[in-house]
Amino acid sequence: MSLTLRQMRYFSALATEKHFGRAAEAVHVSQPALSAQIADMEHSLGVRLVERSRSGALLTRKGEEVLERVRAILEQVEQLAASTRGGASMLDGPVRIGIIPTVAPYLVPKLVPCLRERHPGMELELREAVTDRLILDLQEGKLDAVVAALPIQAEGLENVSLFFDRFYMAVANNDDTVLMSPMTETQVDADRLLLLEEGHCLRDQALSVCGTARKRSLVNFGATSMATLLQMVSHDMGMTLIPEMAIPTETARNDIRILPFADPAPSREIGLIWRRSSGRRNEMKLLAEAVAGCAPGRT
Secondary structure, eight states: OOOOHHHHHHHHHHHHHSSHHHHHHHTTSOHHHHHHHHHHHHHHHTSOOEEEETTEEEEOHHHHHHHHHHHHHHHHHHHHHHHHOOSSOTTOEEEEEEEOTTTHHHHHHHHHHHHHHHOTTEEEEEEEOOHHHHHHHHHTTSOSEEEEEEOOOOTTEEEEEEEEEEEEEEEETTOOOOOOSSBOGGGOOGGGBOOBOTTOHHHHHHHHHTGGGGGSOOOOOOBOSHHHHHHHHHTTSOBEEEEGGGHHHHHHHSOEEEEEBOSSOOEEEEEEEEEGGGOOHHHHHHHHHHHHHHSTTOO
C-alpha cells in the first residue's frame, strides 16, 4: 500500500491540532475517517507515528521525522499547483489570508470587492486573529499570507511593506483634560491609558509610543477589539491610541475626539508576510499591490 496526499494532509493536520477531533474538523472529515487514514499511513510505513490518549495525540520521534518530510512534500505539491494554474491572473484559485484584528475591520470592507474586481478567479478565504496565531498558521501551511504589523521575527518568512499607518490619540468629546494639539508623549496620562489585552501587537505599540506607561501597574480591562476600547473612551473611561485607518469608521459611531501627535508622529508599518518556501513570491507581490491599493484612504 502506498502513501496518499490525503493521508499526508490528515497527518499534518493531526500534528498541528494534537487532537483527532479537531484535526478532523480542520480537514472537514469525520474523526473515524481521519483516524483510519492515519492508521493506514502507519501500516504503509511500518512505524508508529502517533501516541494516542484520551486527552489527545502526540507524535512519536519517528512521527516528528516523517512530519518534516510530509510537509516538504505538501509544499512542493502546492508549488506545482501554483505554477500550473491557468487563467489570466496568477491569483486564480484559493488564497487564504490572515489579518490582525486592528486592521481587519477597516481593511476587509474595501479589500473584498477590490480583489474580486482585480482578480475575479480568486477564491478568497479570510481569518482574523492575533499576530502570533496567524504566523503559526502561516508556518504550518494553514494560511498563504498574513497582513500584520512589521517587523515579524520568524524564520522562513518573507514580507513586503504595504503602507504606514499613523497613530493618533482618542479621547472623549466631553473629556475636560487640557491636552495640547499636536500632543507629545509626555502629555499622555499613563493612569488613563486604555490598552488591548495581552497578545495584540497594538498593545505593545501603544506602550512603545507612550513609554511612561511601562512604569506603572497597568489595569487590564480585557478588551479584545478597538471597537470595545473606543466605546470605553467615548464614555470618558480613559484614552487610547487609534490607528489612522480606523478613524473614519470609529469617529462615525463613537463620541470621541482625535488628537494628532507632534512630528515625528508615531506610526506602524503594515506588511504582507508569506512563506519563503512556498515559491509564490511573484503572486504575493501581486497580492501586496492589490492590498495596498485597497487600503482605507488609499483608493
